[in-house]
Amino acid sequence: MNKKEVLEIRKQFTPANCAITRICGCCVDHEKNKRMESREAFLSLPEEEAFKYFDIFKKTLSGPIGKNLLNVEFPLDSEMIGGTHEFLMKLRDSKLGDDILLEEFYDKVIESYIYDENYYIILIHAMYDIPGKASDGIEMFDASDNVYEYLLCSICPVSLSKPGLEYDAEDNRIQDRTRDWVVDKPDKGFIFPAFTDRNTDIHGALYYTKKPEDMQEALIDHVLGAKMPMSARTQNEIFKMLIEDTLGEDADYVTVRNIHETLNELIEEHKEEPEPLALDKTDVKKIFEKSGVPSEKMEDFEQTFEETAGEKASLLAANITETRKFNIETPDVVIKVNPERMDLVETRMIDGRQCLVIAVDDHIEVNSVNVRTIGIKK
Incomplete structure (x- = not known):
């Protein structure tokens, strides 16, 4: 999937465009016990609750392709009978209506996801009626030929809110705030099948990781059964x-x-x-x-x-490469250079020593204090 295809799916997470049919959830504690499970029609959720879920789903499809969002492919053996790919297809085709498949999915995630605290597994089923496009790129909503049916999973940490004081309007006093459990933004997630060339691609999926350096290979292998992509x-x-x-x-x-x-x-x-x-x-x-x-x-x-x-x-x-910074480091000095002005720094031999020379035409700041540039003594 490329960024345009990801954006097209993200646009569905609004009340006007919502294509979600069902939402399921499972809360897991730090000892890997299932504490709560739910399954309901998404459109039956209260409006404010639905908006918060939309934010989570959008976040699961955010970040640069190849860094936070990684296209993964399924090897042939995973698409064989009894493979992980076949399981995901059955789960999608069940429209999340099969309790046995749901329990197996939750178990796969719990077994392979490494996290020491509580978390919330969210799984949705959606059916996007793909609008056709005219030659000029304008969408024709009455000319749809295909439906993109998919699953989206978001794994969100659940943590206690910070302790503090609150104002009780009823008693008109300040009191200790009740701490409650808060569902945070997703840490991991995926969408299956992939949405490639504006159509269903059952041979691929899109994997999300909040931290590119924390891929969790076991989760990709055990839940998706896909080839591990090369991390950023x-x-x-x-x-x-x-x-x-x-x-x-x-x-x-x-x-x-x-x-x-x-x-x-x-x-x-x-x-x-x-x-x-x-x-x-x-x-x-x-x-x-x-x-x-x-x-x-x-x-x-x-x-x-x-x-x-x-x-x-x-x-x-x-x-x-870094497009926003260019660092030069020695054991004792770090120089941060605007990538567009790398030309200001050069190397030069001075008194027999290799030196970095920085051209200074404007002012200099030392610990945020403006200092005069040093003029050439005559």
């Missing part, structure tokens, strides 16, 4: 290794800076594209060459890439 952190580490292995001891500030400048330029050029910019072995090689990596260093690049990332691997540009 892993992609970033692989790219660092590619730079270090390619340049070796000849890695210098200018070349590394050029690589990140080239990446940022590519991201800017593709920012309006619905698909995230993915870079394969050939793309990364071109970036290195354009950034001034010496030709002799590129002789074994393809082999290095295959050994480090994999022959057919691709890295998302947004995961391997």
